Amino acid sequence: xxxxxxxxxxxxxxxxxxxxxxxxxxxxxxxxxxxxxxxxxxxxxxxxxxxxxxxxxxxxxxxxxxxxxxxxxxxxxxxxxxxxxxxxxxxxxxxxxxxxxxxxxxxxxxxxxxxxxxxxxxxxxxxxxxxxxxxxxxxxxxxxxxxxxxxxxxxxxxxxxxxxxxxxxxxxxxxxxxxxxxxxxxxxxxxxxxxxxxxxxxxxxxxxxxxxxxxxxxxxxxxxxxxxxxxxxxxxxxxxxxxxxxxxxxxxxxxxxxxxxxxxx
Amino acid sequence: xxxxxxxxxxxxxxxxxxxxxxxxxxxxxxxxxxxxxxxxxxxxxxxxxxxxxxxxxxxxxxxxxxxxxxxxxxxxxxxxxxxxxxxxxxxxxxxxxxxxxxxxxxxxxxxxxxxxxxxxxxxxxxxxxxxxxxxxxxxxxxxxxxxxxxxxxxxxxxxxxxxxxxxxxxxxxxxxxxxxxxxxxxxxxxxxxxxxxxxxxxxxxxxxxxxxxxxxxxxxxxxxxxxxxxxxxxxxxxxxxxxxxxxxxxxxxxxxxxxxxxxxxxxxxxxxxxxxxxxxxxxxxxxxxxxxxxxxxxxxxxxxxxxxxxxxxxxxxxxxxxxxxxxxxxxxxxxxxxxxxxxxxxxxxxxxxxxxxxxxxxxxxxxxxxxxxxxx
Numbered sequence: 304x305x306x307x308x309x310x311x312x313x314x315x316x317x318x319x320x321x322x323x324x325x326x327x328x329x330x331x332x333x334x335x336x337x338x339x340x341x342x343x344x345x346x347x348x349x350x351x352x353x354x355x356x357x358x359x360x361x362x363x364x365x366x367x368x369x370x371x372x373x374x375x376x377x378x379x380x381x382x383x384x385x386x387x388x389x390x391x392x393x394x395x396x397x398x399x400x401x402x403x404x405x406x407x408x409x410x411x412x413x414x415x416x417x418x419x420x421x422x423x424x425x426x427x428x429x430x431x432x433x434x435x436x437x438x439x440x441x442x443x444x445x446x447x448x449x450x451x452x453x454x455x456x457x458x459x460x461x462x463x464x465x466x467x468x469x470x471x472x473x474x475x476x477x478x479x480x481x482x483x484x485x486x487x488x489x490x491x492x493x494x495x496x497x498x499x500x501x502x503x504x505x506x507x508x509x510x511x512x513x514x515x516x517x518x519x520x521x522x523x524x525x526x527x528x529x530x531x532x533x534x535x536x537x538x539x540x541x542x543x544x545x546x547x548x549x550x551x552x553x554x555x556x557x558x559x560x561x562x563x564x565x566x567x568x
Numbered sequence: 569x570x571x572x573x574x575x576x577x578x579x580x581x582x583x584x585x586x587x588x589x590x591x592x593x594x595x596x597x598x599x600x601x602x603x604x605x606x607x608x609x610x611x612x613x614x615x616x617x618x619x620x621x622x623x624x625x626x627x628x629x630x631x632x633x634x635x636x637x638x639x640x641x642x643x644x645x646x647x648x649x650x651x652x653x654x655x656x657x658x659x660x661x662x663x664x665x666x667x668x669x670x671x672x673x674x675x676x677x678x679x680x681x682x683x684x685x686x687x688x689x690x691x692x693x694x695x696x697x698x699x700x701x702x703x704x705x706x707x708x709x710x711x712x713x714x715x716x717x718x719x720x721x722x723x724x725x726x727x728x729x730x731x732x733x734x735x736x737x738x739x740x741x742x743x744x745x746x747x748x749x750x751x752x753x754x755x756x757x758x759x760x761x762x763x764x765x766x767x768x769x770x771x772x773x774x775x776x777x778x779x780x781x782x783x784x785x786x787x788x789x790x791x792x793x794x795x796x797x798x799x800x801x802x803x804x805x806x807x808x809x810x811x812x813x814x815x816x817x818x819x820x821x822x823x824x825x826x827x828x829x830x831x832x833x834x835x836x837x838x839x840x841x842x843x844x845x846x847x848x849x850x851x852x853x854x855x856x857x858x859x860x861x862x863x864x865x866x867x868x869x870x871x872x873x874x875x876x877x878x879x880x881x882x883x884x885x886x887x888x889x890x891x892x893x894x895x896x897x898x899x900x901x902x903x904x905x906x907x908x909x910x911x912x913x914x915x916x917x918x919x920x921x922x923x924x925x926x927x928x929x930x931x932x933x934x935x936x937x938x939x940x941x942x943x944x
Contacts, residue, residue, distance in 0.1 A: 436663070441667075468633055
């Protein structure tokens with residue numbers, strides 16, 4: 304508990320009920336419900352155009368659904384105050400969304416500057432710590448986003464998302480566009496943050512290796528509906544798309560990675 | 569999974585308190601980004617003591633990463649942390665284990681030197697810019713000349729599209745602006761000349777200044793803002809999306825397919841627009857003459873006929889293709905300068921418009937002197 308009214312309950316920390324999203328005549332989500340438990344890593348998967356990113360935007364309150372409601376920590380998402388929102392959730396956007404006019408360190412300090420009254424030296428120290436936590440070398444802080452490689456942009460975006468120690472981290476395609484080494488680096492980082500900081504993580508991804516190695520439960524969007532279960536159970540799903548998704552030629556390597564990462568778990 | 573540092577704690581406001589005495593202090597409450605400064609102030613003097621000292625953090629219900637960083641800093645200064653809860657241990661281990669080298673400090677220079685350095689940079693940039701402009705004008709003139717010499721290679725569809733885009737849609741705004749300008753000149757003329765009884769010469773003033781200068785100048789400035797910016801943005805986006813690179817590897821010269829049609833198109837459009845602006849300017853003058861001087865439109869035409877010569881019109885209109893060439897070339901040049909990001913498209917567009925308008929006005933001044941010397 305870090306502020307009044309933020310008591311931690313054992314139930315779901317994010318809870319979506321009866322979400323309907325449609326654009327014109329095209330229905331993307333048809334009354335879907337989803338619970339994210341505190342402390343878990345939940346994956347959201349689905350084919351291209353299945354509405355993964357829209358769902359993520361709905362969960363963080365950037366997109367208002369046509370029907371249904373989202374509760375963040377028990378409070379309707381559109382009623383959470385700005386400052387509270389900032390310390391409750393952190394979002395890593397697909398392209399990083401780093402402010403291009405600010406250096407990486409300034410990007411990380413930006414939320415601190417807005418929502419805390421820490422002295423600047425302190426902010427700099429904390430920003431350096433966050434960058435190190437995200438696995439970036441110390442000299443990255445002085446660089447500008449345009450000078451970073453794809454993997455570094457994701458790490459810097461992650462450092463900024465972590466700036467106020469949020470309780471929930473939303474990651475939109477954290478490994479897309481990265482080489483396999485950089486991608487597994489991000490996977491490890493997600494696992495480590497979840498373990499050591501106890502952060503709840505919601506990962507939108509169609510990278511099977513990421514889903515298999517970091518997620519305990521996965522929500523799969525198919526045909527406007529959502530199926531949420533553990534990977535082991537989803538493996539036995541009869542739904543054709545889910546079956547193809549989890550048993551395709553690319554799934555085998557991902558499954559091996561999962562065994563490698565989890566040992567006998 | 570559990571959330572170690574978010575365990576429940578009773579109490580209305582989260583805060584941090586220091587208890588205990590002398591070498592053995594204890595922290596209570598929540599040590600996070602909000603309470604960090606309070607904890608730091610409370611402990612600042614105590615930390616500087618030489619004696620061996622210990623800090624009990626067992627009563628802290630919650631620690632976040634900045635808090636852990638602070639505790640790690642204390643540990644580095646020789647404070648022994650005792651009573652660490654198991655759920656906090658992994659966090660402390662993680663944060664203390666981070667290799668936190670201070671980032672290399674950027675070299676700072678005194679203010680006056682900074683000023684000199686900046687001046688030098690700007691001068692060098694301006695010099696390179698001037699070279700670039702001259703080079704690009706040469707290359708574009710070469711490519712355009714080549715295309716005109718080989719009419720078969722002329723990209724006629726592209727040229728006609730450019731004419732439609734840059735010309736037709738600009739008619740309303742150019743027309744309105746020309747009328748407005750002649751109204752402005754007319755009013756000033758009447759006001760200034762009336763005391764001398766020469767307000768009738770306002771018609772000469774409006775007709776000559778619109779035909780010789782204002783018509784073409786206003787059109788060129790408008791087109792530089794409208795079309796020059798569009799050229800930079802169009803080509804710039806193509807650069808940013810690697811479309812221009814795609815052209816190059818297909819063996820197509822970007823100069824020939826992107827620059828030449830725009831240059832030729834604008835060189836056809838701008839004189840026509842300038843002519844249109846001249847006519848609208850004279851129309852505006854007719855309105856002023858009617859309203860302020862009581863001169864009927866028929867009389868007005870007669871007066872204009874006496875006041876201006878064909879050379880006045882030619883002096884104005886001959887400048888139009890030159891301005892057009894300049895605007896198109898500057899627009900395309902800045903478009904091709906875009907590197908990488910979308911941010912750079914915006915920057916180059918601004919530069920292109922500023923430079924085009926600046927050069928148009930400078931060139932117009934030179935033309936004025938030139939025609940004056942020729943006695944036209």
